[in-house]
Amino acid sequence: MAQDAPGLRERKKRQTREAIVREALRLFAERGFDATTVADIAEAADIAPRTFFGYFPSKEAVVFHDFEEYFGSLATRLAARPASQTAFDTLRAWIAALLDEGRLDDPEERMRHELVHTTPALQAQDRANLARFEALLADAVADDLDVPRGSLRAHLVAAAAAAALDALGRHDGAREQRSPDESLALMDEALVFLQGGMDALRRHPPA
Amino acid sequence: MAQDAPGLRERKKRQTREAIVREALRLFAERGFDATTVADIAEAADIAPRTFFGYFPSKEAVVFHDFEEYFGSLATRLAARPASQTAFDTLRAWIAALLDEGRLDDPEERMRHELVHTTPALQAQDRANLARFEALLADAVADDLDVPRGSLRAHLVAAAAAAALDALGRHDGAREQRSPDESLALMDEALVFLQGGMDALRRHPPA
DNA sequence: AGCACATCTTGCAGTCAGTGCAACTTTGCA
DNA sequence: TGCAAAGTTGCACTGACTGCAAGATGTGCT
Incomplete structure (x- = not known):
């Protein structure tokens, strides 16, 4: 077969x-x-x-022709993760794998970024894509936290995670490039933030 | 005059x-x-x-005809806030004021939500608007934290804050309505999350 | 090979958002 | 009153996107 x-x-x-x-x-x-x-x-x-x-x-869809592939690969990982693995662990591993394959820093990726940066219509599509990632993460996080899907805290966490994801794509500012290590460090910084926020919520009124 | x-x-x-x-x-x-x-x-x-x-x-712009007004009012408050007031304080006060005026729960607001909910083109515009709020908050937060504008942590915080803002508009799920007190409680929950995340970052490697 | 079916591909005609331009009308002001 | 500025309108046009029906092309079966 x-x-x-x-x-x-x-x-x-x-x-x-x-x-x-x-x-x-x-x-x-x-x-x-x-x-x-x-x-x-x-x-x-x-x-x-x-x-x-x-x-x-x-026309916009062509620019993001491989979005479904990316999205699907994260979705699969999230769905298949063992109970011992949090959504964050999965997210981090996924990013690490992409960085390892150099998928986040090839010429096409750079050009896509440039295009999006200069074209409002593409920015809209880009945000829509990010929103889909966010929704995907929100559900996984909700499961982790044992809160209902669609609850505020799941959304807060997912939104911040999505922002980090978005930041990985931004090469703005001083240097043009960012090493895989730097990217992963960025992601870790985000995860510290998320974890800290969640801990704070757990300490406070139980919702 | x-x-x-x-x-x-x-x-x-x-x-x-x-x-x-x-x-x-x-x-x-x-x-x-x-x-x-x-x-x-x-x-x-x-x-x-x-x-x-x-x-x-x-055509989309008509649905959000009062966006600039909302946006401007928050922008003004942020720009005019005394040094003793954080961006979060300002955000909370702004929300409280809107709730007080009943601006977040009039028939038009509900209908806008319904329209957006069922129309992809409007969802895109809605997200674009939210992104502008996010950018506004990101700059203010960056100033508060004394980190460069555009830095990751400012974005993380702003993204989560924007998610909370977005959640205020969502009436989905069980009940149709939400009392001003409930809304403000939601916002406070978000602020606890944000503060906790920021504290965690401060404790960790200094970036 | 040949046939029948399913699946593209294509052309055509049409809808609708949005724009540049030039003519025309209305308002503001001296 | 009369001129200039600002607002309105019609016209012609571009370009994305769709439904439909006809034609071309693989696919499976005999």
């Missing part, structure tokens, strides 16, 4: 998708997001404009 | 703006946001479609 041979159809779809992403990102880098039309992308990827929307629901 | 008599021009602009808001919200409530076109709104408000965009930059 290895993977069934992908089949021509699937292969072609993958190729088309890759072509769209490749050409779209190239055009975005060259002319900017707003100055690139879906028609431009379609032409460069050698498909009909109408076909584009069979692959992506919007 | 009282207010200069508003003048006919200003008065008319105000009237037009109010008409747009009133009619737009009515239509949104009746048919939903997506099913209402700018042309519909313009017709109901008795203006040309083109004129709509002289008042609002987008």
Whole structure:
């Protein structure tokens, strides 16, 4: 029961998708997001404009084409974590794994950041993505804390965690880069904050 | 130097703006946001479609027509706060004042929440607004903590504070309403969390 | 190989948000 | 009264996105 041979159809779809992403990102880098039309992308990827929307629901979605993959990988880890592992542990391990693979600091990631930074429409999408991470974490944290899903403290924690996640992507300020160690230290700083906040809540009126 | 008599021009602009808001919200409530076109709104408000965009930059903006007012009032308080008052104190006082005026629980607020809840486009705008609050708080908190603006801990704190702010608007779950006291208690819970997190950071490696 | 079915792909026509521009109207002010 | 500033409108246009129906292309079965 290895993977069934992908089949021509699937292969072609993958190729088309890759072509769209490749050409779209190239055009975005060259002319900017707003100055690139879906028609431009379609032409460069050698498909009909109408076909584009069979692959992506919007122009913005291409920029975040691998979001579902990232999201899914964290979701899987969270769902599969043993009872001994907190959501934070899982989050930290996930980040560490991504850093290890260099996934957070490749050229595409940098360009995405640049694009988002300069395009309001993409900022909106980016925030929406972050919100999905936040919701995912909120549920996991709620389970950890044995509080109902959707409760305030779970949201507080998740929001701060999401902010840390967001901060990892920000390369603003002095230096261009950040070493994996520095990134992980940033994450740890966030976790100290979260843990401290949760401890304080536990000490105080029991809600 | 009282207010200069508003003048006919200003008065008319105000009237037009109010008409747009009133009619737009009515239509949104009746048919939903997506099913209402700018042309519909313009017709109901008795203006040309083109004129709509002289008042609002987008259809979404009408739903949040009073955002700048809210935002400005917090910004003013933060900027004017004495050195003895932390950003959190100011935030809490602001919320208390809003609750006191009943601004957080009028019919329009409830309807806005309902609309946002059911309309992706509005969720995006809502998050964008929240992000502006977050940025505002982040700067104030950075000043309080004597850390550079844009630093991680300021963002962590601001993100959690923004989450609390957001939670105040959420009426989901069991009961429909929430008393001002309950709301303020919610805010205090958040502040305990934030303070606890910040204390933990202070205890740990000094960054 | 050949057929029938499912699954893309595409073109077409249409909706709607949002913009630039130029003409026209209204208001403010001397 | 008359001129300048500000506001309104119509028009033409761009561009994202959708539904639909027709055509092209894999896929499984015989």
